[in-house]
Amino acid sequence: MxxxxxxxxxxxxxxxxxxxxxxxxxxxxxxxxxxxxxxxxxxxxxxxxxxxxxxxxxxxxxxxxxxxxxxxxxxxxxxxxxxxxxxxxxxxxxxxxxxxxxxxxxxxxxxxxxxxxxxxxxxxxxxxxxxxxxxxxxxxxxxxxxxxxxxxxxxxxxxxxxxxxxxxxxxxxxxxxxxxxxxxxxxxxxxxxxxxxxxxxxxxxxxxxxxxxxxxxxxxxxxxxxxxxxxxxxxCGRIRSRDEKISELLNFAHRAYEISGEHKAVVLMKRFAGSILRNERGSAELRQKAMMSGSLEEITEILKKGNVTI
Ligand SMILES: Cc1cc2nc3c(=O)[nH]c(=O)nc-3n(C[C@H](O)[C@H](O)[C@H](O)COP(=O)(O)O)c2cc1C
Missing domain, CATH: 3.20.20.70 (Aldolase class I)
Structure with missing residues (x-):
């Protein structure tokens, strides 16, 4: 159009x-x-x-x-x-x-x-x-x-x-x-x-x-x-599972790291983290942990484990 x-x-x-x-x-x-x-x-x-x-x-x-x-x-x-x-x-x-x-x-x-x-x-x-x-x-x-x-x-x-x-x-x-x-x-x-x-x-x-x-x-x-x-x-009618969303966001994290370095990638991932953790059990605590994380590895762990850790 x-x-x-x-x-x-x-x-x-x-x-x-x-x-x-x-x-x-x-x-x-x-x-x-x-x-x-x-x-x-x-x-x-x-x-x-x-x-x-x-x-x-x-x-x-x-x-x-x-x-x-x-x-x-x-x-x-x-x-x-x-x-x-x-x-x-x-x-x-x-x-x-x-x-x-x-x-x-x-x-x-x-x-x-x-x-x-x-x-x-x-x-x-x-x-x-x-x-x-x-x-x-x-x-x-x-x-x-x-x-x-x-x-x-x-x-x-x-x-x-x-x-x-x-x-x-x-x-x-x-x-x-x-x-x-x-x-x-x-x-x-x-x-x-x-x-x-x-x-x-x-x-x-x-x-x-x-x-x-x-x-x-x-x-x-x-x-x-x-x-x-x-x-x-x-x-557009496409609904993704939680795992798929995380996998897409982790791909994003890698690309952001490649282009802008770890610090900027972590900052951006913190912005995205709430969208995944919002509906988890104990989401406030998880989100706080995500906000405190200083490396991509840490934030990735939090996203992957999600409510399994609670
Ligand atoms: C952090 C932030 C940065 C923004 N930067 C720009 C900008 O560079 N240029 C612009 O035209 N609008 C900018 N905006 C305005 C947004 O494009 C948008 O018009 C505004 O956030 C309203 O939409 P929303 O209520 O859906 O967030 C910014 C908004 C935010 C929150």
Whole structure:
């Protein structure tokens, strides 16, 4: 199906998550049903300054599917220069993303992320500028306090040429708290058919179904990717046993180790561990043990033994 200027196999995507949606995580979700994934947000200023850590975020592989490289900047010139660096350095990407959503002060104080929601003129300029590089442009924004303002902002970026607009149904001042509003997503999907992807509180299959029933072009899995890593497969009717899930996660751990080293692999496995241990007898104690573990070997043991040890 054609979504956001791309040919995609489905409508469920992995959202951008800073510090998390690195290459091994994206490969895992590509293999487990995500039809598109995002990098974490990447600083265009860092790309232009030749910052080595920022370049690391452009690592990609043939084991991942369509990839949106999400950029942030406070100026359209800087954004486009960052996009040019991505074009040179990133082996495999399908679209640019622009972050107009991040509410964290270290980002907004420089006029990036959700600070752009207050500057529709700049937002339009950014979309138009990045479109000149000849690649689809996906924008991620947040709900504004007023629904009419949200629709107006989405209209501005779509009129400027954005290929897809993901709306996170929380306002910037809500940050990651409270419930994501779904009615604005539903309204926007009616107003801009085929253009709106949804983000916010996608924890279970029924959340995916609800967003799709509103006519969303796509649904982004974010924190739910860790609490329920096999959710997309479940949506597609594939139910895995506990042993299968563990085996898939251990394969992931090996790949994460290979790409990013043990420390990062352990950090990511800790995020996944809760999804397996949640329903075990004595799960609180097991999860605590998993959180304390310092090596892949330790966390693997905890996952494998699970309730057998209690
Ligand atoms: C740890 C973390 C990092 C995030 N990083 C990004 C990011 O880099 N870019 C972005 O557009 N959104 C980012 N988000 C927002 C998510 O993509 C998503 O919109 C949000 O978490 C709402 O979905 P959820 O309630 O299903 O988690 C981040 C969220 C979290 C929790």
């Amino acid at each position: 054609r979504i956001g200027g791309l040919d995609l196999a489905g409508k469920i995507f992995l959202a951008p998550l800073a510090g998390i949606t690195t290459l091994p995580v994206r490969e895992f979700f590509t293999e487990h049903g995500a039809s598109l994934t995002h990098t974490e947000m990447i600083s265009c200023a860092g790309l232009i300054r030749d910052n080595a850590k920022t370049f690391d975020m452009l690592e990609s592989s043939e084991h991942e599917g369509p990839l949106v490289v999400q950029l942030f900047a406070n100026d359209s010139g800087v954004l486009v220069s960052g996009g040019e660096v991505v074009r040179e350095r990133c082996k495999k990407f399908s679209a640019f993303g622009i972050n107009m959503a991040c509410p964290m002060p270290k980002i907004t104080k420089n006029g990036c992320g959700s600070a752009i929601l207050r500057k529709p003129g700049l937002a339009a300029e950014m979309v138009k500028g990045l479109k000149t590089l000849g690649v689809p442009v996906w924008v991620k924004m947040r709900r504004l306090e007023d629904d009419e303002d949200t629709l107006r902002f989405a209209d501005v970026i779509i009129s400027a040429g954005a290929d897809n607009v993901c709306i996170h149904g929380r306002t910037p001042s809500q940050r990651y708290e409270g419930i994501a509003d779904r009615s604005i997503i539903s309204q926007s999907s009616r107003e801009f058919p085929g253009m709106i992807s949804a983000s916010g509180d996608v924890r279970e299959v029924k959340d995916i179904e609800e967003y799709l029933s509103m006519g969303c072009a796509g649904v982004m899995i974010a924190r739910g990717a860790f609490s329920n890593p096999f959710m997309i497969e479940e949506y």
